[in-house]
Amino acid sequence: MKGLDPFVLRDLLKAYLMEDLGHGDITSCHLPGRERTATAVIKAKDEGILAGLPVAAETFSLLDPRTNTERLAQEGAAIEKGTELARVTGPAFALLRAERTALNLLQRLSGIATTARKMVDLIASTGTRLVDTRKTTPGLRLLEKYAVTTGGAGNHRMGLYDCAMIKDNHIKVAGSIKDAVSAVKKAIPFTARIEVEVKDLAELKEALDAGAHLVLLDNMDLPTLRQAVDQAKGRALTEASGNITPENILAVAQTGVDYISSGAIIHHAVWLDMNMKIL
Amino acid sequence: MKGLDPFVLRDLLKAYLMEDLGHGDITSCHLPGRERTATAVIKAKDEGILAGLPVAAETFSLLDPRTNTERLAQEGAAIEKGTELARVTGPAFALLRAERTALNLLQRLSGIATTARKMVDLIASTGTRLVDTRKTTPGLRLLEKYAVTTGGAGNHRMGLYDCAMIKDNHIKVAGSIKDAVSAVKKAIPFTARIEVEVKDLAELKEALDAGAHLVLLDNMDLPTLRQAVDQAKGRALTEASGNITPENILAVAQTGVDYISSGAIIHHAVWLDMNMKIL
Amino acid sequence: MKGLDPFVLRDLLKAYLMEDLGHGDITSCHLPGRERTATAVIKAKDEGILAGLPVAAETFSLLDPRTNTERLAQEGAAIEKGTELARVTGPAFALLRAERTALNLLQRLSGIATTARKMVDLIASTGTRLVDTRKTTPGLRLLEKYAVTTGGAGNHRMGLYDCAMIKDNHIKVAGSIKDAVSAVKKAIPFTARIEVEVKDLAELKEALDAGAHLVLLDNMDLPTLRQAVDQAKGRALTEASGNITPENILAVAQTGVDYISSGAIIHHAVWLDMNMKIL
Amino acid sequence: MKGLDPFVLRDLLKAYLMEDLGHGDITSCHLPGRERTATAVIKAKDEGILAGLPVAAETFSLLDPRTNTERLAQEGAAIEKGTELARVTGPAFALLRAERTALNLLQRLSGIATTARKMVDLIASTGTRLVDTRKTTPGLRLLEKYAVTTGGAGNHRMGLYDCAMIKDNHIKVAGSIKDAVSAVKKAIPFTARIEVEVKDLAELKEALDAGAHLVLLDNMDLPTLRQAVDQAKGRALTEASGNITPENILAVAQTGVDYISSGAIIHHAVWLDMNMKIL
Amino acid sequence: MKGLDPFVLRDLLKAYLMEDLGHGDITSCHLPGRERTATAVIKAKDEGILAGLPVAAETFSLLDPRTNTERLAQEGAAIEKGTELARVTGPAFALLRAERTALNLLQRLSGIATTARKMVDLIASTGTRLVDTRKTTPGLRLLEKYAVTTGGAGNHRMGLYDCAMIKDNHIKVAGSIKDAVSAVKKAIPFTARIEVEVKDLAELKEALDAGAHLVLLDNMDLPTLRQAVDQAKGRALTEASGNITPENILAVAQTGVDYISSGAIIHHAVWLDMNMKIL
Amino acid sequence: MKGLDPFVLRDLLKAYLMEDLGHGDITSCHLPGRERTATAVIKAKDEGILAGLPVAAETFSLLDPRTNTERLAQEGAAIEKGTELARVTGPAFALLRAERTALNLLQRLSGIATTARKMVDLIASTGTRLVDTRKTTPGLRLLEKYAVTTGGAGNHRMGLYDCAMIKDNHIKVAGSIKDAVSAVKKAIPFTARIEVEVKDLAELKEALDAGAHLVLLDNMDLPTLRQAVDQAKGRALTEASGNITPENILAVAQTGVDYISSGAIIHHAVWLDMNMKIL
Secondary structure (H helix, E strand, O other), rough: OOOOOOOHHHHEEEEEEHHHOOOOOOOHHHOOOOEEEEEEEEEEEEOOEEOOOHHHHHHHEEEEEEEEOOOOOOOEEEEEEEEEEEEEEEEEEHHHHHHHHHHHHHHHHHHHHHHHHHHHHHOOOOOOOEEEEOOOOOOHHHHHHHHHHHOOOOOOOOOOOOOOOOOHHHHHOOOHHHHHHHHHHHHHHOOOOOEEEEEOOOHHHHHHHHHOOEEEEEEOOHHHHHHHHHHHHHOOEEEEOOOOOOOOOOHHHOOOEEEEEEOOOOOOOOOOOEEEEEO | OOOOOOOHHHHHHHHHHHHHHHHOOOOHHHHOOOOOOEEEEEEOOOEEOOOOHHHHHHHHHOOOOOEEEEEOOOOOOEEEEOEEEEEEEEHHHHHHHHHHHHHHHHHHHHHHHHHHHHHHHHHOOOOOOEEOOOOOOOOOOOHHHHHHHOOOOEOOOOOOOOEEEHHHHHHHHHHHHHHHHHHHHHHHHOOEEEEEEEOOHHHHHHHHOOOOOOEEOOOHHHHHHHHHHHHHOOEEEEEEEEEOOOOOHHHHHOOOOOEOOOOOOHOOOOOOEEEEOOO | OOOHHHHHHHHHHHHHHHHHOOOOOOHHHHOOOOOOOEEEEEEEOOOOOOOHHHHHHHHHHOOOOOOEEEOOOOOEEEEEEOOOEEEEEEEHHHHHHHHHHHHHHHHHHHHHHHHHHHHHHOOOOOOOOOEOOOOOOOOOOHHHHHHHHHHEEEOOOOOOOOEEEEEEHHHHHHHOOHHHHHHHHHOOOOOOEEEEEEEHHHHHHHHHHOOOOEEEEEOOOOHHHHHHHHHHHOOOOEEEOOOOOOOOHHHHHHOOOEEEEEOOOHHHHOOOOOOEEOO | OOOHHHHHHHHHHHHHHHHHHHOOOOOHHHHOOOOOOOEEEEEEEEOOOOOHHHHHHHHHHOOOOOEEEEOOOOOOEEEEOOOOOEEEEEEEEHHHHHHHHHHHHHHHHHHHHHHHHHHHHHHOOOOEEEOOOOOOOEEEEEHHHHHHHHHHOOOOOOOOOOOOOEEEEEEEEEHOOOHHHHHHHHHOOOOEEEEEEOHHHHHHHHHHHHHOOOEEEOOOOHHHHHHHHHHHHOOOEEEEEEOOOOOOHHHHHOOOOOOOEHHHHHHHOOOOOOOEOOO | OOOOOOOHHHHHHHHHHHHHOOOOOOOHHHHHOOOOEEEEEEEEEEOOOOOOOOHHHHHHHHHHOOOOOOEEOOOOOOOOOOEEEEEEEEHHHHHHHHHHHHHHHHHHHHHHHHHHHHHHHHHHOOOOEEEEOOOOOOOOOHHHHHHHOOOOOOOOOOOOOOOOEHHHHHHHHHHHHHHHHHHHHHHHOOOOOEEHHHHHHOHHHHHHHHOOOOOEEEEEEEEEEHHHHHHHOOOOOOEEEOOOOOOOHHHOOOOOOOEEEEHHHHHOOEEEEEOEEEE | OOOOOOOHHHHHHHHHHHHHHHHOOOOHHOOOEEEEEEEEEEEEEOOEOOOOOHHHHHHHHHOOOOOOOEEOOOOEEEEOOOOOEEEEEEEEEHHHHHHHHHHHHHHHHEEEEEEHHHHHHHHOOOEEEEEOOOOOOOHHHHHHHHHHHHHHOOOOOOOOOOOOOHHHHHHHHHOOHHHHHHHHHHHHOOOOOOEEEOHHHHHHHHHHHHOOOEEEEEEOOOOHHHHHHHHOOOOEEEEEEEEOOOHHHHHOOOOOOOOOOOOOOOOOOOOOOOOEEOO
């Protein structure tokens, strides 16, 4: 499971399974034949990028270690309507109880990877990298960010704890970019970077002078963005954000900005259709 | 907070906050001015149906009981671009740390309510009720289902534990609808209902004879659906599902089916744009 | 383990084991010979109905997966004083630490199944079904309700979440049965039922007219109960409760009521005596 | 709350409440009038010894800190049918959701206190003290043992962690009382005692010689018990156990044994009847 | 794992691993070759007493059950600089992620055992036993106390729950030793002991008369301590504490006191140097 | 509480308190006078740097919100033997139960801050910054790293999740520095840095060419270290580690290295002596 820590993942999966199981599956727990070994096929009913198959496999095996998932498609691969993605074998009782949670994960993550891939392809001719944001579904961030990378984009920080970021609201509270950067920079682990969100070239200068490692160029028009990128070159990495659309993303990338961040990769992704059938 | 149990909600919100906070917010914890009392305004940047404002308020107050959220719009109301939704007052430190989690919830839930309202409006002329499914984001089901009701639609079962449901995979395992229904029905709490998914009129007959309380009429064409609804009348409540689209939903409803279920209310909803600015 | 979800069960069992273990078993952790493989026999010292043997087996195997429990009696069977119920083999260290928790469960659950069976037998000549209530030992509800079904009775709702119930206190708060039923019924999942507790025929009429699916006929004398059952026939399922005793239960059942609920199945059950001896 | 640590108690109460609430109370969350302040009276419908009133009060206030419980009877007092035990005031929504959990605790604990008091009274003329065992309902031990003391009896060890105890199964594993006591005694905290279960005078001698602090005289006839008590005097505290009944308990106590332990105080206690009515 | 309950241990180890892993190890999760089987050697870089090797082994196997730890040195043995302590084989991915947590435990526990052994050796000629206190690192007490016994010293109580202890602050609150002892003694499990901290002979007399089982003779000079030991002989076990140093510990022991307690065994212990190298 | 997130902190403190409380404090729960309001003074019995006072205050208020802690000394200040650090007022019952946990934290954290300050002072004449490592007490890392900053030193990464680090074992697994850096760098969040541990100038060159942001110069002699610092200048930040002692730290710093990391700040720190007396 490249890129995901299985020890950490299991805790998340357990919570997701318990959300669906509650005090127990009142259908499957009484079903005739439930102890039988069965095999189920998971198929795509739509085309897109596959993400989450190892996660789905882990969901089944966490619920019951006797299940085995044979993966028939590669994580990150383009899949077509009708593609067989996996065959899961195990006690019918286990397949029935984990089905919905596994599919919900697989469909949501594949939906995100599909959206990511589409946006990444639009700027493939440039050196700019597309990244996500912290606008993720509460409770699912780790996996949503995993899906973003599976789709070919990159990750911004994982949370409030692994990179400092001075945004407009922080500046209002602190009084100035300089004071905010100065106080935060000397207090955080030296291994961590500090990013500052700036809305114009004056703020950019203040941020660079204060020693920001990364600058988020927020909602700038293309000429300003180009100037900002030039100004920051060699002093800080640059990130453009704000109203990135399929229509304007290439032009933004062509300014030479290092990163373009987009919440929409995640929050505008819809599910890829899939189903699971017991043979 | 109509329809949500605040005692239960707090556990969910705590997990969502911790996902973002990790070992702590390394920006806000060192920011000059962080102990100051500040007021922030949450505004819509898009139009739609508002859902989740009491949830966002609870998020702030869970993080810090000294925060106070003044709600400026009604849960379930239609909001327009620019509408002020709430003013949150409290220690800057608290506002900054809960902001993203509160907004992520508010935007996701409002997005779902907006989708739900649109679909509900399409069948307003009929007696049929639109309901959701268990196709929800893992970890967020309770709130996503709450948003569905806020948008005017209804809920299907909450999980595997509060209604028995014999679907195609269960039938394959059990061997027959009759055996499955019979075994499950006598074992579950008498207060719980049992639903059977059927794909044709023969299966419908078997389900009704077996004593199903609810029948899910899966992917039937309109004439078959009409017949099925007639056949079930007075014996079981009927639910239509499968490929429900804005284009066909009214025709489906006009068959007289009691419920139409749609996963898309949730899994095809995208976020409503909002932001929060400290004054 | 028919009727119990093993994934859910393990969380409960872990909490029960930890309650007894605290920071660790200070006797067994230092005992000479503790790593030896041993076999223990669990025997009944009293007669009754066996319930909880799969639960006890799971308790041992959760504590140490190397234990193996050979079951010598059927769940739900009538057992006699001296019956060998199971042989548990595994590291002595594991048998000694899980013994008390496993036996406490087995004795409590068998006690409940025994009480349930006795009451069920009293009304075997009728079509009425005996069910439990939410008067259960805090922390043990899932297993106590499992024991009730093992003894041959049925379950009422599992908690506040899987069936709506308007009782006397709710009516006082809401002002009227009609308002309460109307508000609750349209808000809950359509898959859930709503039950109303009524104390006389006037309230029964109001509940039926409001659309209650189930009516709890509380503490009615036999003639009134008979009338109520007639009145509700075909409109709602009927449940009688209040002061059900071995003496009056048959007469109550003979009114034709669908269900008789009794908290005493659980709260007046005492333990069945058993012990475990290492060979 | 004499004898119970409120910080520890809250964790237990939270788990008990969540067991009943599940994903939320689907009746009360939609009930008209639920935000109103209401007062409810808790009354005894049976006579016995009251235990658990502070626990019930804490249950209400944990669910909603705005509730207030006025206690009208003393913990440990003899109550009669009809006695008003408490008045709880707070949001109706909170009273309705905590009612069952609070009453279940109160009724179970009062039932145990009542049984304890009856048995204690039988040996009041002697210097022997009645104590409980580890035969408690899984998940409720702390409160059940609290109820035992409220009824006037004493506690045996709380779990496997706070007193070492060499029982018959331990002796079989270790090979001899001497080896078991010797290994365990030198390894446990010096503040902890070690008890040995013996079935005859030979084993008693071995236990005393090995340095047991406490000896459990298991199932001895009265003459043997008397000899055992004499033999142990000044060397170890004595505890009699096994088939203690109301009929024989006084005779056992009159042997001069220090403690009589009885699992039946807890596992044969049934609930005291009570109810709660909103005014 | 003599003296540690593995079921209880795993919960602690999981929390320790999660502290280091956070949302996952961002280095190892992406490392080429991470799925390869590797073997690592753990070596001492310092001399001292080994403690925690079974704990380290359990840490690796909890993270990934496919790891296997071959122990090359005995728990409690004196080790020298360069001693190979263990070889751990398993997926490289697992070794890399558990390494730091396992070593941190091993180094901390060995450091404590080393300190304990040194102090124990100083009083080996006497019958006095050295014990620890509750001055332990928050979150690590169980393992720190385990290390103390591995080093040859003994444990005082494990927490506030397994032995009653009336210290100076308790006496101030209760008003007198007598009142405090009397109230506490009759309320706690009869299996538990009660210790009283006394600062002079008058308090000692009061404690003994009140029935203390253990007396902590706090900070007495040697002549007073000797008198106190004499006075308590046959009535209570004696414990000396306060400013115990390597210089004075033998003299204190030679007073005949039963126990000497020292927080410094734990809070003045420093780590034993070790490392782990993948071959 | 500068630098610590109170929402996150409370979870840690709860676990620490529960470790000491177990099933409850059996002394204080029965103590006469326990409900009285009392005031306690916390005093230093040693000199050093104060760290953890806000943490101790939060410990008391978490146990019982009615406690109030008046701080009499500044976090990070030099304190002397006898300095009054704080006065805590609240129910005696709360003071007695939180005392040990609060003091254990305060003493451990102050011990670390004291060690940190001493080492920082040794290199105050240079531009080099002293930082900690991941060699921390399992379960207490967040607070130990907080104490390091309170003492004037800085933090290295918090765990495996907030900075990538290629150490010797990673290089062995991956085959080469280049392959390891290349794979990891493109996979982690772009906001995160990557550090490489190198043992000589050849490895340093490889790491710099691979694009490491930070280089850990492990155990180099002074001349090599000086060369390494020169070579890395402008390409990566430099960190020296390995056998840093009070004797050699200044010489190491004078090489111009950016950071010196030392596990000893934490793992060789011993507690600062303090006590708490109820007035």
